[in-house]
Amino acid sequence: MAISRRIVLHFPPRITNQSIVCRLAKDFDLSFNIIKASVTPGEEGLMVMELSGDQRNYDKGIQYLTEAGVKIQSLSQDVVRNEDRCTHCGACINLCPTGAFTLEPKTRKVLFDHNKCVVCELCIKACPPRAMELYF
Amino acid sequence: MAKTIAEINQKIKQGKAVVVTAEEIIDIARKKGVSKAAEEIDVVTTGTFSPMCSSGAFLNIGHSSPRIKFGGGRVYLNDVPAYTGLAAVDIFLGATALPDDDPRNKIYPGEFRYGGGHVIEELVAGKDVRLEAIAYGTDCYPRRKLETWININDITNAILFNVRNAYQNYEVGVNLSDRMIYTYMGVLKPELGNANYCTSGQLSPLLNDPYYKTIGVGTKIFLGGGTGYVAWYGTQHNPNVPRGDNGVPLEPAGSLAVIGDLKQMKPEWLVGTSMLGYGCTLTVGIGVPIPILSEEILRYTTISDADIFAPIIDYSEAYPKMEASSLGKVSYAELKTGHIKIQGKDVPTASLSSHYKAQGIASILKVWIEKGEFLLSESVAPLPGTESGITIKPLKERPVME
Incomplete structure (x- = not known):
């Protein structure tokens, strides 16, 4: 089942110099549309994106992000x-x-x-x- | 072919009056010609729906037992202060009044979420409003404190009385500075980031009767969803500004003072409004019928957005410093395309006046007249015209020596 959700990603300072988001597409076949981003190396980063794809891949992608240290919130506003x-x-x-x-x-x-x-x-x-x- | 208002009223009573809006008349006159249109059409209806700060309501709260005299004391309606310098239980609530504890612009830009205009909207909507009063007490009015709910349906009088509404033309506000500014013309982005305008253009009452040939003291109007009257010419009424060949002022010019029974008005046409960083106000719906008494009067109503020009004013420097410098003129037709050119730059436009609601007002007034529910009134005195010599006087400050 294909799903599409808007989520907020918080990147802790230690990982803002790693390429993380692109792997969502590469490894999990998800497509993302970055709505808002403020990621500076060495500081906490914030990204708002619309993430879509197959439900199972979506769940794996979210798991990957979480394991990478990204804190995820659903778009609460x-x-x-x-x-x-x-x-x-x-x-x-x-x-x-x-x-x-x-x-x-x-x-x-x-x-x-x-x-x-x-x-x-x-x-x-x-x-x-x-x-x-x-x-x- | 000259008609009289009495003749038009006769047709209205018979349900035979031909009424069109100030937008519909443009095409009609183009197709039929002014002469034929003037013969066939009896009334042209106008409309405007904009923030109008010089608005407010007189309320008579009714006498409590024991009696209280507000005059010389203080009264608050939902924490918004009302003016009490009147007889015992008469008060005036102004649209821009703010609660004493509103932070204003101390936290810049101030939000101005709730003020006099919002109280007026809630009163009109039939909502209960909390009244708090402190008085000094007299032999005949002994009470010193009062706290009660009031409702527009329970008080004796509620009169909307706006001393300056329905401005004839207005400025286009822009910002030449390098920071965002917060004005009564809305949020203006730096370096000509946007341009805001605020009249209903070809639908606007006084732009359709530029020399005040039919609109005068006593003219019956659509006011806030009910009916009202032109009470006087508005404050800062300024007929002697430069005008185009069509008679339409090229700057803010005439204005109307209007009055009406608040009890029969409706909240969708009187909306409490917050201008970020500026203050609270009331957005007022006004529609004025123009009786087609002659070809000349009809010709004025055929004015279209392409024929109305507004001056572009910098609200970061020129306006606050009272400098009479304009960045040029622009037509309403251009403004309504969504973009204008200023100093070679493409600037997105927006309106603070709702054209959609203005169309609604002109259409409602049209239906009222067609159905015979709204008769036209003769004006009892004209508004001062170009011959009056009236001009706006800037304040001459004189030092006060102690």
């Missing part, structure tokens, strides 16, 4: 639009770094593409009616 509060002003549109908000040309409604959201949280406080909500 999710940005959701409270449709009742959104006034479709569009203040979010040019702030979002990934272009998750677009205007429907005819109705001038603001559309939110959840799949493009990388949970950077920029929109949350910048939304005038505070319609963007962060869930843990």
Whole structure:
């Protein structure tokens, strides 16, 4: 069974100079899409990725990461639009770094593409009616 | 072909009035010509839905037993302070008021999660609001403390009275500095990272009646989902700014003071709003019907986004320092493409005014008039026009010698 999950990887400082992530593809036939990364050699690293593949390979991949010393958390945060509060002003549109908000040309409604959201949280406080909500 | 408001009202009562929105009229006039359109169409409806800070509500809380006199004391609604310098139980709650313990911008940029605008939204939604009052006590109003829940449905009066709304045109805010700035025009990214604008353009009430030929004191309007009236010209109403050949101001110009019964308004058209690093406010929905009394009036309503220009202002330097320097003008048609060019740079745009909701307001007002539920009113006094000589006076500071 193929699955796809968003996960957060914490790299302890001692392993940030090793190549770890590429082995997910090489050894476990998993594909990954790095959403956010901040990995500096010698410091703790953080990476948010969408990891997909066969369930069994996925489990093996996660086991490999854990054994390599990577701490894994499921993506605990999710940005959701409270449709009742959104006034479709569009203040979010040019702030979002990934272009998750677009205007429907005819109705001038603001559309939110959840799949493009990388949970950077920029929109949350910048939304005038505070319609963007962060869930843990 | 000149019509009168009385004649139009007669048609509205008979369900025969022809009503279109300020967007629909653009194509209609293009196809039929102004003359024919003016003959056929009776009313053009406009709409705007934007943060409007000079908004607030007068509330009469009702007399407790024993009586309490708020005047000279303090009143809080859900911890937000209200103005008490009025008679015993009248208070005014301003949209930008903040709880005393809100950290403001001490933790920069301040979040401003809850303020006067949010209390107004909750009142309108029929939610209970906690009132706390401290008074000094008099012989006839002996009580000194009061803590109670109030509800808009239980109090005698709740009146929305906004002294400056529906600005006729507005600036486009940008940031030339090298750091993020947090303004009432939204979050502005450094080095022309974005450009924010804030009117409903071709749907905007005063842009469709640039010389205030029909909109005046006493004009009945859509206000916050209910009905209201133009009470006066708005503060900073400034008819004497440069205008284009079509009469449309090229800078912020006229404004409206509006009033209406808060009890019949709806929370989807009065929304408590938080501007990051700036403060709290209220987003207000306003729609003004324009009676087509002549061809000239119809011609004004055919204004389209391509014919409305807004000045681009740097909110990092020029605006705070009161410098009258603009980085150029840009049309609403260009703004609405999502990108404009400033100093050769491609800058993404965004609106703080909801065009979607503005369309909704113009459409609702249209339906009200078509159904005969909303009659037009004659204005009882005009708004000051270009002949009035009114200008905005900057503050002349004078040193205070002790």
